[in-house]
Amino acid sequence: MTASVHDLITLSPKDSCNTKLAAGPWDFDTVPGYGPGSSQADRLPDPVSRPGQLPERYQLMPEPELQERILAAKATLGEELVILGHFYQRDEVIAHADFVGDSFQLANAALSKPEAKTIVFCGVHFMAETADILSAPEQAVILPNLAAGCSMADMADESSVETAWEEICETYGVDPENTLPDAEGKLSILPVTYMNSSAALKAFCGRHGGIVCTSSNASTVLEWAFERAHRVLFFPDQHLGRNTAKAMGVPLEQMPLWNPRKALGGNTAEQLREAKVLLWHGFCSVHRRFTVDQISQARAADPGVKIIVHPECPMPVVDAADAAGSTDAIQKFIAACAPGDRIGVGTEINMVNRLAAQFPDRTIFCLDPVICPCSTMYRIHPGYLAWVLEELVAGEVHNQVSVEPEVSVHAKVALDRMLAAKPKA
Secondary structure, three states: OOOOHHHHHHOOHHHEOOHHHHOOHHHHOOOOOOOOOOOOOOOOOOOOOOOOOOOHHHHHOOHHHHHHHHHHHHHHHHHHEEEEEEOOOOHHHHOOOOEEEOHHHHHHHOOOOOOOOEEEEEOOHHHHHHHHHHOOOOOEEEOOOOOOOOHHHHOOOHHHHHHHHHHHHHHHOOOOOOOOOOOOOOEEEEEEEEOOOOHHHHHHHHHOOOEEEOOOOHHHHHHHHHHHEEEEEEEOOHHHHHHHHHHOOOOHHHOOEEOOOOHHHHOOHHHHHHOOEEEEOOOOOOHHHOOHHHHHHHHHHOOOOEEEEOOOOOHHHHHHOOEEOOHHHHHHHHHHOOOOOEEEEEOOHHHHHHHHHHOOOOEEEEOOOOEOOOOOHHHOOHHHHHHHHHHHHOOOOOOEOOOOHHHHHHHHHHHHHHHHOOOOO
16 A cells, blocks of 8 residues: 555655655744645745644644544534544544545535534635535634645636636627626626635636536536536636546537636637637646556556546546546545455545555555645644634634625525536436
């Protein structure tokens, strides 16, 4: 089985994307950027400031004491607390989650506990924002470490998307308010944002007739959009958009890339008029690491190996794999495999390791030999979880994520459309 993140401290530099990952994440909370790991070279928008904070006593606590404190606080808080954990979280955090899942499942889980006064979201910033939008007004949403952002989400900021939208609508000769259908009863274009985006961009979609998607329901969402519009502006992840639309039969030449730093996104007006899906120039740093060569090497070592990757991987990687799907789909794919099967997986290492432990009768390995967890998910450490829970017991709420009402109301429109767009079986 691939080495776990906890083995990083003993790995040589060639085995890890950054050996600093072995340090406590609090060491990097006040340093500009996303911290050590696979997204360390990502371009930061200006400005991005989500400083984390953790009292020193929690930084120095041994792991067993942190675990005991978390359990004790959970017992005291009882039904007033619900903890949500994304698949990519480290095992020591997932152990305390009441719900574990992908972004679509956790969005639904946030709705399922109306009696909970507090939702602690062990994920990243945009997930906590979504939980706040969907939860009841009296519920508080906490992100244990406010420095847990998402480099992909930050690749599409509100200003850049607004500017792009104005250029696009001018090219198509339509009102930017996007409310008037043509003779066919369709709009010229609809915005679709991936869940991995800010609340402001979800609100942008809500205001302009658009919708949010997850990797679970992306094809359902695109079908919804094409019933209502001739084209889609898909952001921020170009790979999910391209892979999903290609599987639906959209030709690649009708999926131009929109680079927000170039006029018309780097395209001609004719290319935009012929487009079916405009793909924002964004990506996931973890999933961009996977390559066709890695798949070829796995097949050379074992021609019978099964390969499944996340649809945030580049198109050639998805095409070379046996299957592609969301984190939940990957889990179901592996569960359906037979004992003795060898399965190469193209997604985040914490999840791969957890699946390998869950199915010891199968050989499950990460296609990327270099250990690179999602460096921002990795910032949720048991120390932060213990701290925010013990503060709740003391009657103090720390690291609450609150979306402004004028943003929340429009974002909820787009999110409700997403929740109604059920993933395909």
